[in-house]
Amino acid sequence: MIKLIKPYISFDEVENEFREIFESGWFTKGKFVEAFREEIKTYTGAKHAYLATSATTALTMALKALDIKSGDEVIVSDFSFPATANVVEDLGAIPVFADVSLETFNMLPEELETKISPKTKAVIFVDALGNPSGIHQIKQICQKHNLPLIEDGACAIGSSEFGVRCGNIADITCFSFHPRKLLTTGEGGAITFNDDKFVDFFEIKLNHGAKIENGKFDFIDFGYNYRLPELQCVMGIKQVQKLDDIVESRNLIRDEYRKHLESLGFEIQKVSDDIVYNVQSLVFKIPTHITRDELITHLKANDIESTIGTYCLSGGTYYAKKYNDIQPNAKLLEKNTITLPCYDGVDVKFITTKIKEYL
Missing domain, CATH: 3.90.1150.10 (Aspartate Aminotransferase, domain 1)
Structure with missing residues (x-):
């Protein structure tokens, strides 16, 4: 069978690092996790990067970071994988579907303008199949209406518009590293952003709600475990580099x-x-x-x-x-x-x- 895609990674590329991880017994929250985060920041140009188990969990955390609540409206590109709308629905918010261009397959600016209401709290732009065409124009509309823009960049790592790479355009970007993607860690995802105001949220929420204060480890909030293991991060590092x-x-x-x-x-x-x-x-x-x-x-x-x-x-x-x-x-x-x-x-x-x- 001629498959849709084959991974751009081989065992030979990761064998030495895998052996190092097995010998050390350090399978999570280690140096390769931090190295992969740094590679994503450097490549995209984003100030901050966090890892997640998938683009779906990344999108969920992005909505939570923006304090999207039940009854809020979130405008979403209508040509996408269902996860884009599912994460909105899961929070009790309302996905408002914006139609797309028959040429680029991306959200139409005029559609976004007509769908904005007093209940609109955010916009999710999808880089359809990796194509970021029009994202800056959508961003301008969001800024005009004081709406945060989430980029569902599940497919878009490696793409850019006007010389600015995906991950460094929207308020928050979410990537996927699923096997169908050209950078894969088996399963996995990432969140990138530039605004320092989100740092504490992701630091705490992605670590079970824990924080070190005055030298003591304390659970100051509820949180989640959406971590990527060391082994998967090695795979990611090798692919970002090429x-x-x-x-x-x-x-x-x-x-x-x-x-x-x-x-x-x-x-x-x-x-x-x-x-x-x-x-x-x-x-x-x-x-x-x-x-x-x-x-x-x-x-x-x-x-x-x-x-x-x-x-x-x-x-x-x-x-x-x-x-x-x-x-x-x-x-x-x-x-x-x-x-x-x-x-x-x-x-x-x-x-x-x-x-x-x-x-």
Whole structure:
């Protein structure tokens, strides 16, 4: 099976550090955790970075840091993985779905403007499939309305807009290191921000509510254990150090697909010249005369893994029944986008030949 993605990490790269960890018996809260945090800060340009078990737990903590409560409204990009809305729903807050561009797949500024109400307490912008197009414009609207901006950068490590890397744009950014991401620690995530006012919150909440005061260890609040172990942080360090090369390689593969598919009516997700795009997922809109799901089935029969672009959150059964506010562009993209394999050495010619056979 030709997979969607292969990890950019091998056992040989981490073997020595893994042995060191096993011999020391120090599996958590050690030097590799701190080193990974420093690598993320240095790479993104953010002043602060904390690790989490996933982008989902990172997003939950971001909302808690902003004191989002039951009944508050949080505007979310509608074309995303359900976690983006689930974390809002979990707190008893109300996810308000903003439709997206049919070209970039990102939140439309005019949609954001129309969805802001007196109950709006935050905005979650999603870098759809790693593409940060428009985030600065969204940030300007948030600043105009005095609303904090959370960047759901689950897919976006390595991307930037106007020369500013994801993780250093929004008030709080949340990354994912899931195996489908181009930087993976198996599972994992990170939170980055620049405002010192959040430091105490994350220091305490991510450590079971504990703090050292006057030389004594005390639990001054309730908190959580969303830690990444040392072993996983070693994996992260090795990949951050070659992340720019990974991004460059994936863009070359993207260009190769375009040569074969755009003449057939496939439309690539758009990015402007101001964007560095990490190509976390290689997604095309399919030609109007074919059925996406049939194409996925055909590719699977030829041992090629593919999948949908991602989901229209407002169109899922739970949110559609509860809020009845399905966004048309997001729904269309859920139906008419396909993700194709992208990693070093992938046989683009074979895959595109099988697509042509289907057509």
